[in-house]
Amino acid sequence: MVVGDVSTGTELAIIGAGPGGYVAAIRAGQLGLDVTLIEKDAWGGTCLNYGCIPSKALITATDVGYEADTAEEMGIHADVKVDVDQMTTWKDGVVDQLTSGVEKLCKANGVNLVEGVAEFESENKLRVAHAGDGQGSETIEFENAIIATGSRPIEVPGFEYDGEHVLSSRDVLDLDRVPESMVVVGGGYIGMELSTVLAKMGCDVTVVEMLDDILAGYEEDVTSVVRQNAQDLGIDFRFGEAASDWEKRDGDIVVTTENEAGEEFRYATEKAFVAVGRQPVLDTLNLDAIGLEPNEDGHLETDNQAETDVEGVYAIGDVATGPMLAHKASKEGQVAAEAIAGEPAALDYQAVPAAVFTDPEIGTVGMTEQEAEDAGFSPAVGNFPMRASGRSLTTGNDDGFVRIVADEESGFILGAQIVGPEASELVAELGLAIEMGATLEDVAATIHTHPTLSEGVMEAAEHALGHAIHTLNR
Amino acid sequence: MPTEFKLPDVGEGVAEGEIVAWLVSEGDTVEEDQPVAEVETDKAVVEVPSPYDGTVKQLHYAEGDVVPVGNVIVTFNVEGEDDLDATPAPDETPAADEDADTETAEAASAASSGSGRTFAPPSVRRLARELDIDLASVSGSGPSGRITEGDVRAAAESGGESEARGEASAPKSAVTKVTDDAESDEPKSAVSKVGASGAAAEPSAAAGREKTLAAPATRRVAEELGVNIDDVPASEEREDGAFVSEAAVREYADAQQAAQAADTAEVRAGDAVSGEREERVPYRGVRRTIGKQMAESKYTAPHVTHHDTAVVDALADVREELKPVAEERGFRLTYMPFIVKAVVAGLKQHPYLNSQLDEENEEIVLKNYYNIGIAVATDAGLMVPVIRDADEKTVPEIAEEMRDLIEKARERSISREEMQGGTFTLTNFGAIGGEYATPIINYPETAILGLGALEERPVAEDGDVVAKETLPLSLSIDHRVIDGAVAAEFANTVQEYLENPSMLLLE
Numbered sequence: 001m002v003v004g005d006v007s008t009g010t011e012l013a014i015i016g017a018g019p020g021g022y023v024a025a026i027r028a029g030q031l032g033l034d035v036t037l038i039e040k041d042a043w044g045g046t047c048l049n050y051g052c053i054p055s056k057a058l059i060t061a062t063d064v065g066y067e068a069d070t071a072e073e074m075g076i077h078a079d080v081k082v083d084v085d086q087m088t089t090w091k092d093g094v095v096d097q098l099t100s101g102v103e104k105l106c107k108a109n110g111v112n113l114v115e116g117v118a119e120f121e122s123e124n125k126l127r128v129a130h131a132g133d134g135q136g137s138e139t140i141e142f143e144n145a146i147i148a149t150g151s152r153p154i155e156v157p158g159f160e161y162d163g164e165h166v167l168s169s170r171d172v173l174d175l176d177r178v179p180e181s182m183v184v185v186g187g188g189y190i191g192m193e194l195s196t197v198l199a200k201m202g203c204d205v206t207v208v209e210m211l212d213d214i215l216a217g218y219e220e221d222v223t224s225v226v227r228q229n230a231q232d233l234g235i236d237f238r239f240g241e242a243a244s245d246w247e248k249r250d251g252d253i254v255v256t257t258e259n260e261a262g263e264e265f266r267y268a269t270e271k272a273f274v275a276v277g278r279q280p281v282l283d284t285l286n287l288d289a290i291g292l293e294p295n296e297d298g299h300l301e302t303d304n305q306a307e308t309d310v311e312g313v314y315a316i317g318d319v320a321t322g323p324m325l326a327h328k329a330s331k332e333g334q335v336a337a338e339a340i341a342g343e344p345a346a347l348d349y350q351a352v353p354a355a356v357f358t359d360p361e362i363g364t365v366g367m368t369e370q371e372a373e374d375a376g377f378s379p380a381v382g383n384f385p386m387r388a389s390g391r392s393l394t395t396g397n398d399d400g401f402v403r404i405v406a407d408e409e410s411g412f413i414l415g416a417q418i419v420g421p422e423a424s425e426l427v428a429e430l431g432l433a434i435e436m437g438a439t440l441e442d443v444a445a446t447i448h449t450h451p452t453l454s455e456g457v458m459e460a461a462e463h464a465l466g467h468a469i470h471t472l473n474r
Numbered sequence: 475m476p477t478e479f480k481l482p483d484v485g486e487g488v489a490e491g492e493i494v495a496w497l498v499s500e501g502d503t504v505e506e507d508q509p510v511a512e513v514e515t516d517k518a519v520v521e522v523p524s525p526y527d528g529t530v531k532q533l534h535y536a537e538g539d540v541v542p543v544g545n546v547i548v549t550f551n552v553e554g555e556d557d558l559d560a561t562p563a564p565d566e567t568p569a570a571d572e573d574a575d576t577e578t579a580e581a582a583s584a585a586s587s588g589s590g591r592t593f594a595p596p597s598v599r600r601l602a603r604e605l606d607i608d609l610a611s612v613s614g615s616g617p618s619g620r621i622t623e624g625d626v627r628a629a630a631e632s633g634g635e636s637e638a639r640g641e642a643s644a645p646k647s648a649v650t651k652v653t654d655d656a657e658s659d660e661p662k663s664a665v666s667k668v669g670a671s672g673a674a675a676e677p678s679a680a681a682g683r684e685k686t687l688a689a690p691a692t693r694r695v696a697e698e699l700g701v702n703i704d705d706v707p708a709s710e711e712r713e714d715g716a717f718v719s720e721a722a723v724r725e726y727a728d729a730q731q732a733a734q735a736a737d738t739a740e741v742r743a744g745d746a747v748s749g750e751r752e753e754r755v756p757y758r759g760v761r762r763t764i765g766k767q768m769a770e771s772k773y774t775a776p777h778v779t780h781h782d783t784a785v786v787d788a789l790a791d792v793r794e795e796l797k798p799v800a801e802e803r804g805f806r807l808t809y810m811p812f813i814v815k816a817v818v819a820g821l822k823q824h825p826y827l828n829s830q831l832d833e834e835n836e837e838i839v840l841k842n843y844y845n846i847g848i849a850v851a852t853d854a855g856l857m858v859p860v861i862r863d864a865d866e867k868t869v870p871e872i873a874e875e876m877r878d879l880i881e882k883a884r885e886r887s888i889s890r891e892e893m894q895g896g897t898f899t900l901t902n903f904g905a906i907g908g909e910y911a912t913p914i915i916n917y918p919e920t921a922i923l924g925l926g927a928l929e930e931r932p933v934a935e936d937g938d939v940v941a942k943e944t945l946p947l948s949l950s951i952d953h954r955v956i957d958g959a960v961a962a963e964f965a966n967t968v969q970e971y972l973e974n975p976s977m978l979l980l981e
Contacts (some may be wrong), residue, residue: 410618437617
């Protein structure tokens with residue numbers, strides 16, 4: 001112990017107050033545990049402050065403007081003016097409301113909030129260094145700890161974030177004006193979501209992607225809808241190129257890329273936005289002190305209660321293995337909290353949904369047809385094109401489809417891929433169907449509201465059963 | 475490490491097989507490719523080889539069980555360690571009642587098909603954890619074998635032993651209860667007692683309701699099981715009325731069946747006093763395969779049978795003449811090879827008789843090859859070995875091939891391949907006796923020719939009745955593809971060849 005340190009004890013210390021950490025804290029508080037939640041930056045973590053929430057706010061705002069601007073077919077002639085300051089204020093207001101809500105909820109559930117950077121001192125002790133000179137540090141003795149430190153953007157060598165020329169997603173969400181042009185390095189979901197926002201606000205966007213398509217991991221017919229729409233918005237794609245260097249020139253910058261053959265390409269742009277992925281934040285924790293080591297991918301391995309190899313130390317969210325998704329973090333946080341409280345909780349969900357807020361949106365859950373086949377099922381697949389949906393046509397957006405993958409023999413729904421308006425919402429029904437062990441017939445026989453997009457889910461199930469009404473059956 | 479071995483696809487399109495015999499026992503050491511079981515499928519008995527070196531940890535079915543392809547039949551320890559007692563197998567199915575076993579196994583496999591995935595709602599998963607029940611070993615009574623809360627509770631009450639699981643819907647337990655209560659003359663009260671989930675409501679309030687709340691899938695199940703959902707005891711009372719779960723529907727249906735079974739048992743018990751009047755033979759294996767195929771053929775292809783009689787004196791003479799030559803060469807000459815050749819000649823001239831209807835693509839597939847199936851009666855039932863490319867073979871070649879194939883069929887050592895790919899079938903019921911019959915087409919072929927007994931019959935010739943060797947022909951056709959006139963023309967051509975066997979020299 002350092003002179004001046006304060007030492008406290010807690011039943012459960014949680015490091016990181018993102019959607020994993022704060023949810024774990026609240027749940028543990030509800031279950032009567034003495035909880036200490038440690039956050040170095042902002043309550044709500046990346047999701048609320050620099051990720052999901054501000055990006056969705058901007059996506060919605062730009063959608064409103066873009067749709068008003070392009071609704072002439074519907075007889076709407078608008079002269080849209082975007083006040084970026086006002087938009088930012090509104091967005092920040094949303095974020096503030098949520099983060100202060102998190103703080104209030106934690107307090108109301110008896111969670112002790114501590115601000116600072118935590119590292120392990122031993123298997124039952126954390127040291128928390130408070131921000132600012134002379135603020136000192138404190139040692140927290142814990143019975144159990146949950147590591148929920150989340151992730152940070154991966155930097156590309158030579159493209160260190162400077163907030164001015166080379167931006168991270170956090171910088172892009174904080175822009176005070178729309179740049180003339182932007183080179184986006186990386187066609188993953190963050191790159192694509194923000195490229196869409198920028199393009200809709202009039203920025204000239206070029207996406208440089210090392211692979212030969214956007215949104216790696218999604219099926220080609222899913223990505224092609226998004227890619228086509230992005231191109232229609234004016235986004236340029238440069239596939240098979242990796243960003244290698246950049247330099248300043250006349251106030252702007254020039255980004256150099258290289259293809260596999262070693263050919264170089266140069267793009268003059270106002271700014272570059274690097275979105276090549278995120279990595280878990282584990283290097284600040286002094287994991288050596290408790291004998292814990294990340295695996296090859298940089299994640300912590302956990303059991304079905306989110307516990308690591310060290311007894312009493314749990315890992316949830318982006319630092320744990322699995323997809324980096326806020327809702328996965330929250331569920332793991334709940335399970336970890338309940339497990340620590342002695343409840344028989346376990347991570348046994350059948351499907352983790354995922355959404356990409358591009359235009360149109362992507363919503364997926366469970367298995368693709370290929371994955372179902374690989375898992376030993378004989379898949380039955382049902383499709384419903386959005387252009388056959390009355391509601392879809394009335395939104396003015398009819399790109400995309402609903403696809404349901406089921407086990408042919410039993411009819412159990414195994415997965416779904418949805419591209420189209422509100423895909424992120426529509427996929428929830430199929431997530432529930434998978435969790436409940438619902439069959440195609442269950443979904444097909446459930447009356448869906450007309451006219452809604454959700455009818456497409458019912459139709460896709462009917463299609464898989466060979467009796468779709470509004471599309472031709474196989 | 476225990477490794478599960480699933481019943482492989484033992485032939486194209488085969489959905490299930492009967493375990494005729496186990497060639498290994500639990501605890502035996504096996505080598506890769508060593509046969510572990512004899513499985514009867516689609517008219518052939520095949521040996522299923524082990525894919526691993528190891529020891530047999532568990533055999534999942536009893537001999538005589540019919541197993542769907544893809545179900546686990548054997549668990550192996552692949553390192554060869556004998557840890558039979560180390561871990562109790564999660565789904566030990568063998569028990570006295572074979573039918574119940576099959577049901578349980580099928581349900582379990584449905585609920586946890588593919589990558590061992592178990593289908594149960596999250597609330598049920600949580601309950602299973604609370605009660606310390608391994609969901610993978612619970613058989614589900616829900617739709618497609620989904621595991622319900624009741625299944626988990628039943629498993630917990632039965633001490634976690636798999637045989638007892640799912641008893642809520644097992645007919646056996648229902649039989650006992652119903653029989654116990656037989657005096658009461660009130661089947662509905664018996665039904666409520668069968669319920670192991672504890673969810674069954676007051677039976678009197680449940681029966682004959684005007685309105686019943688139920689999930690769509692439950693209504694469908696009720697319909698399938700022929701149960702009036704308004705008669706099923708309510709699982710719970712909700713604000714809008716009585717709610718019936720699928721488990722309740724199944725329970726009710728099972729109980730009703732059980733009541734019937736009890737009646738039947740009583741009747742049979744009564745019979746037993748005066749001696750066996752009925753015997754029950756399992757409808758299995760080849761008999762069942764034949765039955766399924768016949769039904770499929772009969773109900774898919776509209777059959778029309780054309781009858782005719784060929785006067786085959788000349789053919790009888792030719793055969794008599796060649797018989798000793800054949801015997802010298804070491805084979806017995808029957809009429810069949812000549813008939814095969816005559817049929818092939820007929821098929822060449824009337825290609826629609828040598829075709830198949832591709833229903834999906836709405837096309838008639840005319841086949842330019844001539845694979846003639848010969849129906850053979852064996853102890854196990856009808857089998858149809860195929861003589862491939864009969865048009866390219868001589869009469870002696872056909873004779874020899876037929877002899878081999880028929881022998882193999884009778885010994886049941888014939889392979890599936892030797893019975894597949896036929897384009898037209900001959901059935902010689904006349905070998906046993908009789909004139910005409912209505913052969914059922916060997917679907918998806920479109921025609922079959924049945925042969926009556928070749929013997930002397932009266933024939934009218936120039937105003938006189940004379941005795942001649944005649945061969946009655948019964949030709950069944952798929953009337954979707956072939957019209958009566960074409961059938962008659964084909965029969966005429968075949969007859970022409972049979973009546974003038976020298977024409978076969980041109981073939």
